[in-house]
Amino acid sequence: MIRVRFLGYFIEHVGRNEITVEVPKARVKDILPKTILSLAEEEAIILVNGVSADMDTVVMEGDEVVVMPPIGGG
Amino acid sequence: MFGWTGNFLRVDLSAGHVYVQRYDGNLARKYVGGRGYSIKILWDEVPPGANPLGPENRLVLSIGPLTGIPGPSTGKLVVAAKSPLTYGYGDGNVGTRAAVMLKRAGYDAIIISGISKKPVYIYIEDGKTEILDAEDLWGLDTFRTEKVLAKRHGADTGILSIGPAGENKVKYATVMSQEGRSGGRTGMGAVMGSKRLKAIVIRGTREASIANPEEYRKVASEAYRDVRSRPGYSFWRRQGTMAAIQWSQENSVLPVRNFSEGIFEEAENIDGFAMEKIKVGQRGCPLCNAICGNIVGDSEDMIAELDYENVALLGSNLGIGDLRKIATLNRLADMWGIDTIGLGVAIGFAMEASERGLIKDKIEWGDFEAARDLAENIVYRRSGLGKLLGESIAKVAETLGGESFAMHVKGLSITGYDCHAAPGMALSYAVSPIGAHHKDAWVISWEVKTDRLSYGKEKAEKVLELQRIRGGFFETLVACRLPWVEVGLDIEWYVKLFNLATGIKWGVSDHLKVAERILNHIRAYWVREHIAGGIGWNRDKDLPPRKWFEKPLTKGPYTGAKLDFNRFQGLLDSYYEIIGWDKRGIPRYSTLKRYDLLDVAQVLSKYVKLEP
Numbered sequence: 001m002i003r004v005r006f007l008g009y010f011i012e013h014v015g016r017n018e019i020t021v022e023v024p025k026a027r028v029k030d031i032l033p034k035t036i037l038s039l040a041e042e043e044a045i046i047l048v049n050g051v052s053a054d055m056d057t058v059v060m061e062g063d064e065v066v067v068m069p070p071i072g073g074g
Numbered sequence: 075m076f077g078w079t080g081n082f083l084r085v086d087l088s089a090g091h092v093y094v095q096r097y098d099g100n101l102a103r104k105y106v107g108g109r110g111y112s113i114k115i116l117w118d119e120v121p122p123g124a125n126p127l128g129p130e131n132r133l134v135l136s137i138g139p140l141t142g143i144p145g146p147s148t149g150k151l152v153v154a155a156k157s158p159l160t161y162g163y164g165d166g167n168v169g170t171r172a173a174v175m176l177k178r179a180g181y182d183a184i185i186i187s188g189i190s191k192k193p194v195y196i197y198i199e200d201g202k203t204e205i206l207d208a209e210d211l212w213g214l215d216t217f218r219t220e221k222v223l224a225k226r227h228g229a230d231t232g233i234l235s236i237g238p239a240g241e242n243k244v245k246y247a248t249v250m251s252q253e254g255r256s257g258g259r260t261g262m263g264a265v266m267g268s269k270r271l272k273a274i275v276i277r278g279t280r281e282a283s284i285a286n287p288e289e290y291r292k293v294a295s296e297a298y299r300d301v302r303s304r305p306g307y308s309f310w311r312r313q314g315t316m317a318a319i320q321w322s323q324e325n326s327v328l329p330v331r332n333f334s335e336g337i338f339e340e341a342e343n344i345d346g347f348a349m350e351k352i353k354v355g356q357r358g359c360p361l362c363n364a365i366c367g368n369i370v371g372d373s374e375d376m377i378a379e380l381d382y383e384n385v386a387l388l389g390s391n392l393g394i395g396d397l398r399k400i401a402t403l404n405r406l407a408d409m410w411g412i413d414t415i416g417l418g419v420a421i422g423f424a425m426e427a428s429e430r431g432l433i434k435d436k437i438e439w440g441d442f443e444a445a446r447d448l449a450e451n452i453v454y455r456r457s458g459l460g461k462l463l464g465e466s467i468a469k470v471a472e473t474l475g476g477e478s479f480a481m482h483v484k485g486l487s488i489t490g491y492d493c494h495a496a497p498g499m500a501l502s503y504a505v506s507p508i509g510a511h512h513k514d515a516w517v518i519s520w521e522v523k524t525d526r527l528s529y530g531k532e533k534a535e536k537v538l539e540l541q542r543i544r545g546g547f548f549e550t551l552v553a554c555r556l557p558w559v560e561v562g563l564d565i566e567w568y569v570k571l572f573n574l575a576t577g578i579k580w581g582v583s584d585h586l587k588v589a590e591r592i593l594n595h596i597r598a599y600w601v602r603e604h605i606a607g608g609i610g611w612n613r614d615k616d617l618p619p620r621k622w623f624e625k626p627l628t629k630g631p632y633t634g635a636k637l638d639f640n641r642f643q644g645l646l647d648s649y650y651e652i653i654g655w656d657k658r659g660i661p662r663y664s665t666l667k668r669y670d671l672l673d674v675a676q677v678l679s680k681y682v683k684l685e686p
């Protein structure tokens with residue numbers, strides 16, 4: 001299982017703050033919901049297990065992906 | 075002139091004298107407004123090396139061509155002076171009705187000099203200005219002060235005031251408005267207090283004159299509509315900057331226990347979702363349709379405001395994981411008129427000093443009561459530790475020891491981002507025009523998307539790019555940068571509005587040139603003031619706090635990360651090279667010439683030999 005969590009306004013675009021995907025191995029962009037794909041391509045910050053990654057990073061069973069907009073504290 | 079009023083209001087508090095000065099379009103084109111006017115006035119008028127709390131310092135409240143004319147988030151003003159905290163250039167911006175009223179009263183800036191013999195406030199009503207007695211207001215907190223003045227002069231006036239922190243010259247006292255809008259963390263409240271100026275009340279009834287009013291109105295309403303249509307808009311309205319708590323936690327940059335870690339074990343209790351559970355309303359600045367102040371009930375059953383910076387600094391940075399208690403600290407800070415960030419860094423320093431046995435006082439991480447008591451002690455400068463902590467954290471460390479964990483640059487406290495694993499953000503703090511502040515180059519969001527741990531030149535380039543837009547463009551217009559940063563509003567809207575307001579035809583690059591002129595002028599000011607004031611200038615002033623180089627993170631995916639001293643020096647060199655400064659961080663003669671600052675170069679060469 002790969003856990004994908006969303007932050008900030010991405011939550012509103014996905015409709016929930018996390019999903020799980022049952023694949024052994026995939027690129028980040030292949031497991032993101034369609035509703036968020038183009039926005040994510042454009043501006044998402046992606047972390048895999050807390051470390052900077054991108055849409056092409058390959059993730060595996062047990063990994064945690066966080067997808068967030070480039071928002072911030074000002 | 076269109077957009078600008080062409081008038082400065084001058085108030086000499088020593089002489090009790092007021093007059094209006096006309097200025098010409100050349101100054102407007104060269105410096106635009108806000109921060110631009112501020113640096114020009116401070117450079118020209120405050121004698122080199124002057125005491126920031128003396129009569130010669132100027133307190134400058136300035137707006138720009140867009141301020142006060144309906145358009146996205148144009149209800150802000152810049153408050154500036156030589157900083158008593160850093161002895162360099164100090165400013166801050168405040169969202170306030172006073173900004174709108176200043177334009178309508180017919181002024182682009184109020185320039186205040188001298189020191190009044192007794193407490194006073196300034197009342198401005200269009201062309202009429204009075205210096206009025208404030209004996210009855212002295213000692214009141216900012217909320218109470220504003221209530222009394224609103225009752226006296228009308229609730230529709232714009233009011234700026236200081237609280238006990240400013241009166242007692244706490245070096246990071248702020249100027250407050252509307253129970254929660256604060257600005258000038260570089261000690262602008264202390265400068266106001268030193269002048270015995272309690273408040274400024276403004277009523278303006280005149281229409282601003284703009285070059286193309288019809289088209290302006292049309293474009294402004296389209297821009298407002300565009301703000302609302304951005305994909306991040308509704309979430310921004312829900313959480314505002316509070317969404318950044320979770321964001322910073324995930325990215326290991328949330329300040330924790332005096333910037334020792336980037337991850338807080340109680341982050342879930344203080345993040346935007348926790349805030350939404352206790353949120354009772356929203357508050358914001360005038361003319362803004364993206365208002366972002368979150369109103370919550372605090373632990374003392376009062377109404378308080380929560381934003382990212384104050385929750386990060388008064389919450390996780392102190393090990394406090396209870397949002398209502400953090401809200402109480404924040405409300406008190408606003409009432410007292412003290413910078414929440416500076417306060418968080420001061421208390422965090424005290425907690426670490428206590429843990430290390432450097433001070434006798436027992437102040438433990440997470441102890442809300444102790445933090446509250448200490449904050450009050452700082453504001454009223456009551457005894458030993460509190461009195462000392464009212465100074466800059468640099469001075470505190472000089473006195474007590476503890477340089478290795480004093481979190482500041484040039485005396486101004488670090489704001490809400492831990493930089494153990496973010497060299498670009500550390501650079502942004504290091505070379506900010508006012509000391510450590512994120513407002514000029516909030517580069518972290520971009521940095522975590524790139525090669526995060528790199529010290530490459532691209533980081534220096536990005537810092538400068540953002541400094542021009544955030545610290546130059548927005549701070550001269552004067553408009554809030556947040557609809558652009560946070561909601562994604564295109565910067566072109568502001569360029570269009572500027573042209574329609576002023577009748578001038580400029581593109582982005584013209585504004586960025588002004589921005590870079592101002593950055594250079596501000597740097598010249600720092601160098602001149604530090605040399606003239608006898609504290610000297612060297613590039614070590616552009617170094618981030620030692621802790622980030624010396625004490626690595628011990629938690630999370632970036633465990634072991636810390637900044638590399640030599641590589642950071644390389645990054646600093648890149649920045650100097652790109653902006654045109656020498657190895658000492660001093661603008662080159664040719665750079666000043668390029669930005670039409672030959673007069674500045676001439677003065678600066680009296681203090682230091684400029685490289686070609």
Ligand code: SF4
Nearest residue numbers: 358359362365366554
């Ligand atoms: S976005 Fe927030 S800080 Fe900016 S003008 Fe609006 S309310 Fe004020």
